[in-house]
Amino acid sequence: MADFRVRFAPSPTGYLHVGGARTALFNWLFARRQGGTFILRIEDTDVDRSRPELTEAVLEALKWLELDWDEGPYFQSQRLESYRALAQQLRQSGHAYPCFCPPEELEQRRQAAEKRGKPWKYDGRCRRLSPQEAAARQDQPHALRFRVPEGGQTAFEDLVYGRVAVAHEEIEDFVLLRSDALPTYHLGVVADDLEMRITHVIRGADHLSNTPKQILLYQALERPAPLFAHVPLILGPDRTRLSKRHGATSVTAYRDDGFLPEAFRNFLALLGWSPGDDTERMPTRELIRRFSLQQVSRTNAVFDHSKLEWFNAGYLRHQPLEEILPYVEQELRRRGLWQAEWGGAGRDWFARAVDLLRPRVHLLTDFSRWARAFFTDQFDYDQAAIQKFLQHERLAELLPTLREELAGLKEWSHDEIEKAVRGVAERAGVKAALLINASRVGLTGQGVAPPLFETMELLGQATVVSRLQRLIDSLPGLIRSV
């Protein structure tokens, strides 16, 4: 296996959003597919905007996504000497020069130019300083700029976008080292990708236009550049860049909302990539097996929340039951609904409950909200359900009968329960649905729940009888007073 080395290099200036998560996923899939190495690097050289707790948040998000890294995390803030050494090398070889222009002045000139509708580019004022002059001003504050070649262009072959070329005329002498001696992005990535022997740079297409700058750096250093694969951006529903406005910012919000990491990965993988045919549901194993940069699209994609939900519901429904039990357990624990016995003697009961519920669940949080009554006696009757199923005038008379009938059952099984319920209805001359629907509300608090007889069987005779009694007792207060 070729020793492919890729990296995910977020900067801790914000949470890990879906765009970053997708970039991380593609890098990870590529590494796992190729038997390569996936490296995590934190680009925290912007001391003003980087926050340590955000690094933690990013790591937490990656862990939730189960994108495990083989090396790192490396921190750029701990590797500053490397960048300075490289900068020094560039300066000595004449590829970089000190710039004494005050940032505020540059900013003013840029804005003035923009105002007049003129394209602004650093005019290379300090580029022409003689070595003697530069040396004489050495103790004045200065940045280090890269000396972009005068004519021609720089091109590279992107693994996704194909050949991309930018004329040197369009590239200004960009800063490598700021006047506080911290590296800028371009110097940092190149230095690190070099030192970490990165073979494939897989990152967002927002870096496409700037890649020639980095190629130029590799050339100046006389080192081979890695291969580049830019991936299209993920947009919000309004086709603009994803931001806080579009709801969940951090991918951990999706965890909190009740999504399964595997479903999330599956959905994310299909944003900007396809296996080449119409296959959609692909467990991670298959994602790894089929992933290829050649199938990455060049078109920005819109994040479709309802499709994500569809994936999640599908995984909840179709994964082997054993695999989703831990997630449901976690959800119940988080809501304080977990009973210790379900981890032991009651494991089987818990599994049956989850299995009964999962066909109509979309999110893990549905287990603790919608299906709450399956795990605790503390639940309310849903208002819409009350109006829809508890208003029939004969319920006050029939429910006690039903409760008696069920309480007297010798064998508590689906079929016996069904026989009993239908028997009461028949003798009373009403449709079984009347009792079934009312009972469902009484037992689950919901108008929508799993089939009733299975539900009763699962909940057990004692619980069913006492919940029916509770319903009977509260019925007068639930009747619409007209």
Next chain:
RNA sequence: GGCGCCAUGGUGCAACGGUUAGCACGGCAGUCUUUCAAGCUGCAGAUCCGGGUUCGAUUCCCGGUGGCGCUACCA
């Protein structure tokens, strides 16, 4: 403004010169039914516009339009 990239139904993807332009999500309708899902069946819905090249363009080329990105001593 300049430069770069992109352009298939509302959304995500297929079709890499020849198909009645396919699949999925979502929508609508039917079916099933014990509520609601699921399942099954069906319906509506797309090649941005204009020129070329070609026997033939969704596909290749050019122009336009639109979107996005870059244009910082941010990354």
